[in-house]
Amino acid sequence: MAVFLIATYEYHLTKNIALFFNQEQQTISDVWKQDVIFNKAEQVHIVAPSGSGKTSLIHFLYGLRKDYEGSILYNNNNIKDFDAEKFAQWRQQHISIVFQDLRLFTEQTVLQNLEVKRVLAPYHTESKITDMAKRLGIESKLGKLCKTCSYGEQQRIAIIRSLLQPFDFLLLDEPFSHLDEANRMKAMELMNEEAAARNASIILADLKQIDYFKADRVLVV
Amino acid sequence: MPVSYKHIAPFFSAGQNRVSRWFSYIGLGVGVLLLLCSIQMYININHLLKDRNPKTDGFDYISVTKIITNENMAEDHSFSEAEIKELKGQSFISDATPLMANKFLVKATGGSALPFTTDLFLESIDNSFIDTIPADFTWREGQDVLPVIMASDYLELYNTVFAPSKDLPQFSAKSISAVMVQIECYAANGEVYIFKGHVVGLSDRINSVLVPPNFLDWANKKFGNSKKLNPARIFIKTKDANSPELLSFLQQKNYSINKDKSKFGRIKQVLQAIVSGLSGFGILVILLAMMLFSFYLQLMIARSKDNLQLLLTLGYSPKWLSRTVAKRWVPVYTIIVLSALAATMLFQYYFQHFAMKGREELSMIIHWSVAVVAMLLLALSILINYKMVSKLVHKL
Structure with a gap:
């Protein structure tokens, strides 16, 4: 499989993209060893059981790992060829992410965690952080150290952080695993709004299909 | 508001290593002072021991x-x-x-x-x-x-x-x-x-x-x-007749000359050797200070490694990060080098005024080349610091 994004912003995963490991399982996949294109503004749901390489795929798409065969093209440029500066610029302007393991600065406050992302490529004003925190019910946590927040709260912090920058693709790796139904829906609604405002695509990877994510396409890994 | 060091400052744990940081600052200051004073003394010696013999036609x-x-x-x-x-x-x-x-x-x-x-x-x-x-x-x-x-x-x-x-x-x-x-x-x-x-x-x-x-x-x-x-x-x-090259050539060839004519040259030779040794010592102290500072930087970056890695993952550019972190020390280095320069000026004033009893052939102010060397040292410190930070950030 190869993913690529061209001038209209798309990821193109070329046909032979595959994990270096677990090759047998990949033979029945919609993604591995397939030619896949993600277009901008398209909502894609990737459903994958544990161990099928879901997180690996998200990391490949974000350029964190390079241990795959095939190519991932963004606007026809192979992201394996990006240097550190190009990745930085790309992650500031085009790609945003919610990691499965969240990756927050646990020793800093919630607000510092959000502000450090917002100031990098300001898309929203500072007050928008409070608005979003209020919508997801973590407003009271903004001044608290991140490590004192529950995992569910931290998940919402990571979601807000991903929405503070410009992007064409929002990559989500099990973003709701520790949220209750009501909070999941609120978070999904917020993300849909933000993606729509940017005419951006959401690529959501989860263990099972999420009903309230209105996907244009569902790919089973 | 553009992103600046202020935004990333909380992500560095710098506090624990104050002693080695201050030692490296003091070392740098002492080294620069030694080097600048040595250069000034070298120039002073040249001025004081020049033209002691009457010359009819400049020879x-x-x-x-x-x-x-x-x-x-x-x-x-x-x-x-x-x-x-x-x-x-x-x-x-x-x-x-x-x-x-x-x-x-x-x-x-x-x-x-x-x-x-x-x-x-x-x-x-x-x-x-x-x-x-x-x-x-x-x-x-x-x-x-x-x-x-x-x-x-x-x-x-x-x-x-x-x-x-x-x-x-x-x-x-x-x-x-x-x-x-x-x-x-x-x-x-x-x-x-x-x-x-x-x-x-x-x-x-x-x-x-x-x-x-x-x-x-x-x-x-x-x-x-x-x-x-x-x-x-x-x-x-x-x-x-007092040129050190001439004297060492004659010495090497085992030739003898009128001691009166060259006695200032011999004094000059010895003094210049002492002062050159002092400059060498100054350079050594600067190098040691920079090394100490590099250890401090390595420790600071190692301690903040996870945070720095996450900043890079979130889209912070390594070049920007290196430059911004390194820039933090520009005022520190500037203060250190300018203080050393000011101390050299003070030293020159006292040397001319008190030690040399205001001899006219000696200037009360430092030679321009000393200021140039100070500026070069400042630029060099900033550059080395940037290179060290950049290397450490790119290694992450």
């Missing part, structure tokens, strides 16, 4: 001989053609010429007016090396009047020591020219040739009794019994 004229020691007493101490050529070839020697000496017996007598007889020596040198050349300092074969240029010191010795002890008349510099002395040249076969010696001038530069070169050539051939005509003294013409 020093010095007589060079070979050092005679107990071990080499029996050897030949004359200069060969090659050795003279080698002297001439040195960049710090403008010219060199041999002082030719008589190779036969010479005596001087004063006749009836000056009843004395003395053994004498005669030397000749290229006219361009003599400070005052009277028009009549020439000799042609067959001429019995022999013009002589005598060292002024000899006249002084004659007037103050020789004349009173022998009850002879004393002469002024002018009246000496009126005196005719008989110069007797003894040939190898015992024949005596007598010339009328006429002191036509006095020389402050050359301690000798000089006769025209063509006379000595002729006389050595006519009366001399020695085939060896190599000179034992060479006169050199140099821009600076």
Whole structure:
């Protein structure tokens, strides 16, 4: 499989993209060893059981790992060829992410965690952080150290952080695993709004299909 | 509001290592101060020990001989053609010429007016090396009047020591020219040739009794019994008798020169060596301080490694991160180097004012090159710091 994004912003995963490991399982996949294109503004749901390489795929798409065969093209440029500066610029302007393991600065406050992302490529004003925190019910946590927040709260912090920058693709790796139904829906609604405002695509990877994510396409890994 | 260090500052854990950070700052300050003071002292020494000898035409004229020691007493101490050529070839020697000496017996007598007889020596040198050349300092074969240029010191010795002890008349510099002395040249076969010696001038530069070169050539051939005509003294013409290059060359060749003329040079040589050593020490201290600072940086970045990695993952550019982190120390380095420069200025002021009692040849303010070196050191510290941070960030 190869993913690529061209001038209209798309990821193109070329046909032979595959994990270096677990090759047998990949033979029945919609993604591995397939030619896949993600277009901008398209909502894609990737459903994958544990161990099928879901997180690996998200990391490949974000350029964190390079241990795959095939190519991932963004606007026809192979992201394996990006240097550190190009990745930085790309992650500031085009790609945003919610990691499965969240990756927050646990020793800093919630607000510092959000502000450090917002100031990098300001898309929203500072007050928008409070608005979003209020919508997801973590407003009271903004001044608290991140490590004192529950995992569910931290998940919402990571979601807000991903929405503070410009992007064409929002990559989500099990973003709701520790949220209750009501909070999941609120978070999904917020993300849909933000993606729509940017005419951006959401690529959501989860263990099972999420009903309230209105996907244009569902790919089973 | 553009992103700045303020936004990422909380993600660095810098606090724990204050001691090594402050040691590196102090080390850098001391090193820079040592280096700047050494450069200023080097310049001071050059100013203080310059032009101590009167120069008539911007050159020093010095007589060079070979050092005679107990071990080499029996050897030949004359200069060969090659050795003279080698002297001439040195960049710090403008010219060199041999002082030719008589190779036969010479005596001087004063006749009836000056009843004395003395053994004498005669030397000749290229006219361009003599400070005052009277028009009549020439000799042609067959001429019995022999013009002589005598060292002024000899006249002084004659007037103050020789004349009173022998009850002879004393002469002024002018009246000496009126005196005719008989110069007797003894040939190898015992024949005596007598010339009328006429002191036509006095020389402050050359301690000798000089006769025209063509006379000595002729006389050595006519009366001399020695085939060896190599000179034992060479006169050199140099821009600076105190130049360390000249002194070390002469030292290396085992040549001796008039100590008076070069004594400042020798002092200068020693002082400059001390000051150069001090600059070397200053550079070493700076290097050690930079090394200590690099350890501090490594520790700081290692401690903040996870945070820095996450910043890069979130889209912070490594170049921006390195530059922004490194920039944090620009004011620190600027303060350190400018303080060292200010201390050097103060040192120079006190040195000139108190240690040197306000000597005019020394400036109260530092030499411009010291300020330039300070600025270069500042730029270098900032650059090295940036390179160190950048290397560490890119390694993440």
